Amino acid sequence: MTASAAGVLRSEWTKFRTIRATGCTLAGAFVIALCYGYLFGTANGRAYLGDSPAEQTSFDPLDTAFRGLALVQLLVGAVGVLAVTSEYASGMMPTSVTAVPRRGRLLAGKAAVVAVLLLPCGTLIALGSFVVSQAMLTAQGAPGAALTDPGVPGAIAGAGLYLTLIALYGVAMGFLLRRTAGAIALGSFLLILPAMSSLLPESLARAMLTYWPTSAGMRLFAEAPIPDALPPHAGLAVLAVTVLALLSAAFALFRSRDV
Amino acid sequence: MIELRRLTKRHGHVTAVGDLSFDVRPGVVTGFLGPNGAGKTTTMRAILGLDAPTSGTATIRGRRYADLPVPMREVGALLDARAVHPRRSVFDHLLCLAQSNGIARSRVDEVLGLVGLVQAAGRRAGGLSLGMGQRLGLAAALLGDPAVLILDEPVNGLDPEGIVWIRTLMRDLAAEGRTVLVSSHLMSETALTADRLVIIGRGRLLADTGLEAFMRSHARESVLVRTPDAEELAHRLRDAGATVRPGAEGALAVTGMESAAIGKVAMVHGVVLHELTPHRTSLEEAYMELTRDSMEFGASEGGGR
Numbered sequence: 001m002t003a004s005a006a007g008v009l010r011s012e013w014t015k016f017r018t019i020r021a022t023g024c025t026l027a028g029a030f031v032i033a034l035c036y037g038y039l040f041g042t043a044n045g046r047a048y049l050g051d052s053p054a055e056q057t058s059f060d061p062l063d064t065a066f067r068g069l070a071l072v073q074l075l076v077g078a079v080g081v082l083a084v085t086s087e088y089a090s091g092m093m094p095t096s097v098t099a100v101p102r103r104g105r106l107l108a109g110k111a112a113v114v115a116v117l118l119l120p121c122g123t124l125i126a127l128g129s130f131v132v133s134q135a136m137l138t139a140q141g142a143p144g145a146a147l148t149d150p151g152v153p154g155a156i157a158g159a160g161l162y163l164t165l166i167a168l169y170g171v172a173m174g175f176l177l178r179r180t181a182g183a184i185a186l187g188s189f190l191l192i193l194p195a196m197s198s199l200l201p202e203s204l205a206r207a208m209l210t211y212w213p214t215s216a217g218m219r220l221f222a223e224a225p226i227p228d229a230l231p232p233h234a235g236l237a238v239l240a241v242t243v244l245a246l247l248s249a250a251f252a253l254f255r256s257r258d259v
Numbered sequence: 260m261i262e263l264r265r266l267t268k269r270h271g272h273v274t275a276v277g278d279l280s281f282d283v284r285p286g287v288v289t290g291f292l293g294p295n296g297a298g299k300t301t302t303m304r305a306i307l308g309l310d311a312p313t314s315g316t317a318t319i320r321g322r323r324y325a326d327l328p329v330p331m332r333e334v335g336a337l338l339d340a341r342a343v344h345p346r347r348s349v350f351d352h353l354l355c356l357a358q359s360n361g362i363a364r365s366r367v368d369e370v371l372g373l374v375g376l377v378q379a380a381g382r383r384a385g386g387l388s389l390g391m392g393q394r395l396g397l398a399a400a401l402l403g404d405p406a407v408l409i410l411d412e413p414v415n416g417l418d419p420e421g422i423v424w425i426r427t428l429m430r431d432l433a434a435e436g437r438t439v440l441v442s443s444h445l446m447s448e449t450a451l452t453a454d455r456l457v458i459i460g461r462g463r464l465l466a467d468t469g470l471e472a473f474m475r476s477h478a479r480e481s482v483l484v485r486t487p488d489a490e491e492l493a494h495r496l497r498d499a500g501a502t503v504r505p506g507a508e509g510a511l512a513v514t515g516m517e518s519a520a521i522g523k524v525a526m527v528h529g530v531v532l533h534e535l536t537p538h539r540t541s542l543e544e545a546y547m548e549l550t551r552d553s554m555e556f557g558a559s560e561g562g563g564r
Contacts, residue, residue, distance in 0.1 A: 004361060007358055007359055007360060007361040008359050010358040010359075011355045011356070011357075011358035011359035012355075012359075014351060014354055014355040014358055015344075015347075015355045018344075018347045018348065018351040018355070019344060019346060019347060020346065021346075086344060087344070090343065090344040090345055090346075090385075091339065091341055091342045091343070092342060092343055092344045093342075094304075094309055094338060094339065094342050095342040095343065095356070095399070096359075097308075097309060098307050098308075098309065098330070098336050098338070099330070099331055099356045099359045099360060100330075100359050100360075101307075101308045101324055101325040101327070101330055102325060256311070258304075258309060258310040258311060259309045259310075
């Protein structure tokens, strides 16, 4: 009997599954992904029918498939935040740290549970969004992509990976800020910051659309927003390194702070 | 065995605990006493590694708490009974703690039986009464069958039956050779369970002694004397070597002389006595006096949790 890493993982999984808020948020993310798939599929299908033949030729059904993820990611980030801040908010954290005084192990256990859960769930969210949106496109008479089309499985897996990293980002924000409201508000703001790039001077906007971790990471499943955007693997690297840096900062703070 | 060596914890300019050194030995219940804000909780948090000491060390059998390979098997702690997630069930709360230290699931059922919470296993931890919450906290502390127990005000919120139960439990645990450190701000409560006393005030050590020794050295015998001729008798008693202080309602409080000798002095000098009552200061009074003094001397030092 030891306080092994496996034990900490089991414990963190028990904590995760016995709190309803985190599971509900994750289920909510899935439902919202389906809803957005339906809405974007319907709207873009209708738009396709009104397009000129030239526009119709350049129509990419994958554009529609993951449009909703830009908003779904806010809920996925919140799942990571809640996994941490629920312990701070309830006062459970001192108990947790007493049980597992090696704080790095505690933080890693939480992050691992979130990652292991989000990898399949995030992929499922992406898959749901894809299937519903493409079904709506074809229902409107527009061309839809099939699961077996080239690039589609990769994009779905990429979206799953992207959402996993966003959930880990939430874990880091939770440890850094400790409060649910603050971590979700600031975390969400930073996630969707590229959406405001049109307000910035052009050079700054370009830089943001290229290198901002969420813009860069979305290259895993989305069309390049600007011509010279990063290739998908470089985009993934930018996002992954950012998340890792935030987790390291979270660990440094968590280790040095009194609980 | 818990060892504190020059433990100091400052929050900014406020010294919560200053230069605290003492040992907590196995086999006895050690009462950790001090007024509210004396630094008891801070000390316990430092032992458990929740607060990092500003300087000094707190170790358990020579090792820092964070370095214990399986902490819950060595130390059981009850700091705050509300340190639970309110929506998690009693059973799941204990299960996640047990799992983190590789403790078998069957042990969760065992400790639930031990603290009398079997019926409440499925209830939400947040819906428990304060007393039941304390029992849950104790169950968590006992999960790893630890050799060292650190309990912060465990009788808080317990009903009389629960208080008797926890007293017996603590004595039994100590009798099994375990180290039991239990804090309280009430001497009357502590005197019923503790064999040893560690008393702090304003974060400083005031006493580290056995209960009997504390009684002997701090509880004074005094004699209450009532007489119409107080000034004369006080003078004569002082001449005879006693210490005389004015008591309530014109009476005299005499120490350093037994009542028989006082009666004799009065007779020799023809002083009429109306009352002659031996009086032993209680533990509570001795404790109050000790901590009151510490507050006067330590008033500029500031207090902590």
